[in-house]
Amino acid sequence: MSVRKPPTERQRRLGTELSKMRERAGLSLTEAAALHGTDRTTVSNVESGRFGVSTDRVRLWAANYACRDSAYIDALVEMAKERRFTGMGWWDKYRGLVPVTLLDLAELEHHAVAIRSAQITHMPGLLQHEDYARAVFQETVPPLTRDDFERKLDFRLRRSGVLDRAQPPWCTFIIHEAALRIRFGSRRVARAQLHHLLEQTERENVVVHVLPFAIGGFPAAASSTRYVHGPVAQLDTVQTDTPVGSRFLHAETHLANYRAVLDRMEQRALSLSRSRDLIHEVAQQL
Structure with missing residues (x-):
């Protein structure tokens, strides 16, 4: 061994x-x-x-x-x-250059059968336009060095390659209206991100639901969550983002709780067509 x-x-x-x-x-x-x-x-x-x-x-x-x-x-x-x-996977080339949790996330996504993601204030990493991702990283505290900035940006953009695989995972993204309206970068960048998001919804394996402000409160409103489905239910994993880094959870109780949370969020979200309409509306207002 x-x-x-x-x-x-x-x-x-x-x-x-x-x-x-x-x-x-x-x-x-x-x-x-x-x-x-x-x-x-x-x-x-x-x-x-x-x-x-x-x-x-x-x-x-x-x-x-x-x-x-x-x-x-x-x-x-x-x-x-x-x-x-x-x-090794493509992410291994970044070992020692980006945080280990990012490597683990990329590996998790690579082997996923399906992914469910809930984002409140940011666009999902897999659906971020390059200029939007660049603007997000410019808000990092403490500021990134130029080399770290470029490495993390390149890593985030490479992660989206999982959507282009011959057999990509089925992805459901729940995005709050706040993420559509919080502007990172210029108006041009914000519009480009929303148009990019709409383009991604045309993929057969990508579903986007928007949670409008009108619904009020909802479960897990203060966090971002990814539920990654493994080849069998026992190998499902939840990944959550916190101010101090990522957490990976796979206890049966955690999995059941997060499935329930995402189910409730999806039930309260707009339909696919109404979600697209709202994204169009926000883009036109910029």
């Missing part, structure tokens, strides 16, 4: 799922190690993401834990296979 320092969020997730599987089987680390023919430290290091694990071991451990969910096991096997057989 290879040591990985530090593990990515996705690598930690694989270890976490193996830990959950062991706990559902009612086994301690010592008991699991005896079943696997290894030692307690190895099992602990795999579960923490510090050690990699082969695809054969994933299947063996799942069998030892009496897990019969073949789709779930196959998904974990694919996660174990990624670095070993497919190499």
Whole structure:
């Protein structure tokens, strides 16, 4: 087994799922190690993401834990296979140049089957026009150096490539009217962003719902949220943005709560056609 320092969020997730599987089987680390023919430290290091694990071991451990969910096991096997057989993703070229949480987010989006996003004051990163993204980064506190600015801008724009894949994830974006009206940059930049947003709604895999001011309050009004669907429900992940960085959540209770929040937000949002009409209206007012 290879040591990985530090593990990515996705690598930690694989270890976490193996830990959950062991706990559902009612086994301690010592008991699991005896079943696997290894030692307690190895099992602990795999579960923490510090050690990699082969695809054969994933299947063996799942069998030892009496897990019969073949789709779930196959998904974990694919996660174990990624670095070993497919190499690095485009985001790895930025390692050490941008925050680790951004790398983890790009990797999460790359492997997503579907993405649901709720944004209150900013346009979703995947739908940002270059000039708009540039204006957003100009508001960063403390100010970015020129090199950091360009790297983060380039990274954000490259993330949107996930929408151009041969089999892109199905994306639902819930955007509050505030994000349409808060102007980053000049009027020209704001108009360009809204027209860019409308162009993105013409993609078959992109749905945009607008939450108008008229609805009043709604759940999670103070935060931005992404719910990323994995190949099986057990591998779904919630990513939230906070003033001190990103958080990745995958406990079953967290997933259920955020699904409920996004469901309620989408129910209160405008229909697809009415959302487009409002975006047109705001663009015309600039």
